[in-house]
Amino acid sequence: GIQVExxxxxxxxxxxxxxxxxxxxxDSVNNLQWFHQNPWGQLINLFYIPSGTKQNGRLSATTVATxxxxxxxxxxxxxxxxxxxxxxxxxxxxxxxxxPGTRLSVLP
Amino acid sequence: DxxxxxxxxxxxxxxxxxxxxxxxxxxxxNNMFWYRQDLGHGLRLIHxxxxxxxxxxxxxxxxxxxxxxxxEDLPLTLESAASSQTSVYxxxxxxxxxxxxxxxxxPGTRLTVL
Numbered sequence: 001g002i003q004v005e006x007x008x009x010x011x012x013x014x015x016x017x018x019x020x021x022x023x024x025x026x027d028s029v030n031n032l033q034w035f036h037q038n039p040w041g042q043l044i045n046l047f048y049i050p051s052g053t054k055q056n057g058r059l060s061a062t063t064v065a066t067x068x069x070x071x072x073x074x075x076x077x078x079x080x081x082x083x084x085x086x087x088x089x090x091x092x093x094x095x096x097x098x099x100p101g102t103r104l105s106v107l108p
Numbered sequence: 109d110x111x112x113x114x115x116x117x118x119x120x121x122x123x124x125x126x127x128x129x130x131x132x133x134x135x136x137x138n139n140m141f142w143y144r145q146d147l148g149h150g151l152r153l154i155h156x157x158x159x160x161x162x163x164x165x166x167x168x169x170x171x172x173x174x175x176x177x178x179x180e181d182l183p184l185t186l187e188s189a190a191s192s193q194t195s196v197y198x199x200x201x202x203x204x205x206x207x208x209x210x211x212x213x214x215p216g217t218r219l220t221v222l
Contacts, residue, residue, distance in 0.1 A: 031209045041196065043213040086151070088211070092204065095141065095166070096211060098151040 002027045004089055004099035012105045013077050021072040021102045023087035030091055032063050034072050037084040037101070046072070046085075077106045110135040114199050114214040122222050127186040129217050131199030139202045140182040141211065142166075142174065144195040151198065157182055189221045 003026040013019055023032075034046040047054050047061040049070065054061055058077075063070040074081055084103050088096040112133040121127050131140065142154040153166030155174040163174050171193060173185045186193055199214040 033210060035213075041216050041218075043198065043216075045210065045212060048210040088151075090209065092209060095153055095156055096209075100150050 002029065002089055002097045004087065004097050006085075006087060006099040006102050008102060009100070010103045010105075012107065015077060015079060015106055015108050017077050017106075018073070018075045019077060019104070021074070021085050021104075023070040023072070023089075023099055025068050025070075025087075025089045028065065028068070028091075029089040030065070031089065031096065032065075032070055033088045033096070034061055034070070035086045035088065036081075037086065039083055043086075074104075077104075079106045079108055082106045112199060112201055112212055112214040114197075114217050116217060117215065118218045120220045120222065121189050123189060123191060125189050127189050127219065129184045129186075129197055129199075129219070131182045131184065131214060132180055133199075133201040133212075133214075134180065135201055135203065135212065136179060137201035137203040137212075138179070139204065139209075140176070141200040141202075142172070142182065142184045143198045143200065144168065144193075145198060145216075146195050154184065154197075155182075186219075191221050193219065194221045195219060 005024045007022045036044045049061045049063045051065045058075045060073045084101040086101045088098045090096040115130045141156045143151045157176040197217045200211045202211040
């Protein structure tokens with residue numbers, strides 16, 4: 001099956017800093033999502049991005065499907081950005097495989 | 109607004125009891141999924157359904173069952189609860205029409221088996 005790696009596993013930032021989270025996957029996929037799990041455990045959809053680049057406010061994501069990776073950019077981080085960021089990948093008719101996540105802590 | 113709900117949000121039960129966790133979505137999505145989340149394992153797929161009367165086993169299906177009698181609901185049953193099934197359970201749904209498969213998650217159910 002598809003293997004998914006995320007880096008870094010842990011990240012501590014000062015409020016206002018920028019960061020880049022990476023998701024590598026072992027096989028070609030045509031579905032990819034980024035999620036944020038907040039400290040209360042809720043899974044929030046950030047991006048559905050099987051290819052290309054999307055932006056939503058301070059967050060943006062880029063997926064290069066041919067090179068099997070996706071990047072999530074967080075700019076001007078805020079304490080509310082803290083939590084765990086997951087990427088999940090898959091193909092049509094198959095189910096998502098989740099990465100192990102990146103735990104982000106943003107300090108005031 | 110369309111949503112996906114889970115109940116109960118918290119459950120404590122005893123070893124050997126049967127437990128059913130409810131999942132209800134108003135997205136009118138064909139696909140529904142159950143995951144469990146444990147420290148050190150991330151999210152793992154338990155069962156999934158691509159439509160009414162369709163159910164399939166996922167990565168960690170032993171000890172669990174599901175049934176899909178309508179589009180909106182996919183209840184998850186633990187036939188005889190075990191301490192190893194203490195976990196947080198998430199339900200999700202998606203719709204593959206138009207080639208998209210974006211999954212939307214419910215709020216989760218925290219289950220403790222004593």
